[in-house]
Amino acid sequence: MNSPRSILHLDADAFYASVEQAADSRLRGKAMAVGGETRGVISSASYEARALGVRSAMSTTQAKRLCPNLILVPGDFEKYERFSRLMFAYAYDLTPDVEVCSIDEGYLDLSKQGNGHPRDSAIYLAKVIRENLKITISQGLASTKFCSAVASKLKKPSSFIEVAPGTEREFLAPLPSRWLPGIGKKTESLFAGAGLNLISDVAQMPLKEFERIAGSSASALHSFALGIDPRPIIPASSAPKSFGEQETFSSNSQDEIYILAVLRSMTDRLCRRLRDEGLAARTLSLRIRYKDMEDTMRSESVQEPTPHESDFYPMLQLLLRKAWTRPESLRLVGVRLTNLHTALPEPELGLTGLPQKSAMERLQLAEASDLLRRRYGRKAVLRGHDLWLRKKLSSGEGDGNPLPGPGKN
Numbered sequence: 001m002n003s004p005r006s007i008l009h010l011d012a013d014a015f016y017a018s019v020e021q022a023a024d025s026r027l028r029g030k031a032m033a034v035g036g037e038t039r040g041v042i043s044s045a046s047y048e049a050r051a052l053g054v055r056s057a058m059s060t061t062q063a064k065r066l067c068p069n070l071i072l073v074p075g076d077f078e079k080y081e082r083f084s085r086l087m088f089a090y091a092y093d094l095t096p097d098v099e100v101c102s103i104d105e106g107y108l109d110l111s112k113q114g115n116g117h118p119r120d121s122a123i124y125l126a127k128v129i130r131e132n133l134k135i136t137i138s139q140g141l142a143s144t145k146f147c148s149a150v151a152s153k154l155k156k157p158s159s160f161i162e163v164a165p166g167t168e169r170e171f172l173a174p175l176p177s178r179w180l181p182g183i184g185k186k187t188e189s190l191f192a193g194a195g196l197n198l199i200s201d202v203a204q205m206p207l208k209e210f211e212r213i214a215g216s217s218a219s220a221l222h223s224f225a226l227g228i229d230p231r232p233i234i235p236a237s238s239a240p241k242s243f244g245e246q247e248t249f250s251s252n253s254q255d256e257i258y259i260l261a262v263l264r265s266m267t268d269r270l271c272r273r274l275r276d277e278g279l280a281a282r283t284l285s286l287r288i289r290y291k292d293m294e295d296t297m298r299s300e301s302v303q304e305p306t307p308h309e310s311d312f313y314p315m316l317q318l319l320l321r322k323a324w325t326r327p328e329s330l331r332l333v334g335v336r337l338t339n340l341h342t343a344l345p346e347p348e349l350g351l352t353g354l355p356q357k358s359a360m361e362r363l364q365l366a367e368a369s370d371l372l373r374r375r376y377g378r379k380a381v382l383r384g385h386d387l388w389l390r391k392k393l394s395s396g397e398g399d400g401n402p403l404p405g406p407g408k409n
């Protein structure tokens with residue numbers, strides 16, 4: 001039998017708030033939070049604020065009520081991306097086998113370390129990050145990804161939990177079943193109805209029976225509950241994750257209105273993919289290719305990562321004009337979304353105050369149209385530019401070919 005793997009999961013504590021405290025000593029030791037004024041919702045709260053009941057996704061109004069002296073800082077996502085790169089640079093000092101899962105979470109495979117126990121590496125990593133970046137991380141060390149991720153989150157902040165090989169199932173057994181991956185509120189109540197309150201309940205149920213409750217994910221979830229998880233560490237590829245699409249026109253175009261409509265419709269599809277994966281993007285890059293094959297690219301970033309196409313619309317025209325400087329027709333255009341973040345918490349339901357209400361409605365509208373499109377096809381919900389493109393194409397005066405298809409790269 002192979003010797004057990006040593007997988008370390010690291011998860012920064014209250015990342016955005018901690019970075020702000022690290023970057024400004026006046027915020028240290030204070031109840032503070034990132035977010036607030038513009039979105040009307042807390043993105044990340046310092047542990048001092050958490051002690052007073054402030055939570056992410058809480059409305060600013062409610063947070064201020066709990067903690068009248070709460071200091072609110074607008075999000076500076078460029079700074080968070082910079083800290084994240086520095087944090088993972090220390091991880092790469094230990095091993096090249098690092099899987100970065102999000103801005104503040106990742107796995108390290110420490111199995112192949114020659115000298116020293118992986119535990120010592122974990123302690124060292126937390127120490128260098130604390131001393132140099134002035135932020136803390138919590139870590140879990142185990143033989144599987146799932147166990148190490150759970151272990152890193154059980155006793156935050158500044159925690160380290162080690163799960164000895166062979167004790168994975170015991171370790172997971174007493175935890176509520178919502179700790180299993182992908183268990184939302186709906187599945188949780190479904191599980192509760194079937195008496196599956198704890199992970200041990202899932203582990204003990206025969207797989208055949210569990211399949212009737214959990215459907216196609218039953219087998220994976222059952223394995224997780226038994227402490228079995230052979231998923232490998234996937235070291236970061238050279239290019240960070242991004243979503244992009246491009247379209248070659250069937251005949252070169254110089255029609256700005258048409259080109260903008262194509263760009264908007266691409267952006268719609270890319271944002272839908274973001275929302276499907278629970279992500280948000282901060283940077284949009286627009287690429288154009290002239291008919292003589294010369295390429296130009298321009299990028300622009302929004303201040304806060306967003307999953308909404310309408311936040312990117314104003315950029316499209318601006319970037320198109322910046323990129324398209326020669327009086328030549330275009331052969332190809334492309335849009336790419338980068339600097340992806342886990343979607344910021346959206347306001348919880350039942351809140352008062354205008355900003356929250358409109359943010360909530362916007363998200364619900366986006367989700368409703370995504371659902372309609374999934375169920376009835378892409379044309380079930382059309383925006384103004386989609387209608388315009390359709391009309392133009394059906395009248396036969398289109399510069400381009402039919403609407404670009406879904407994601408190509």
Ligand SMILES: [Mg+2]
Pocket residue numbers: 011012013014015104105
């Ligand atoms: Mg975290």
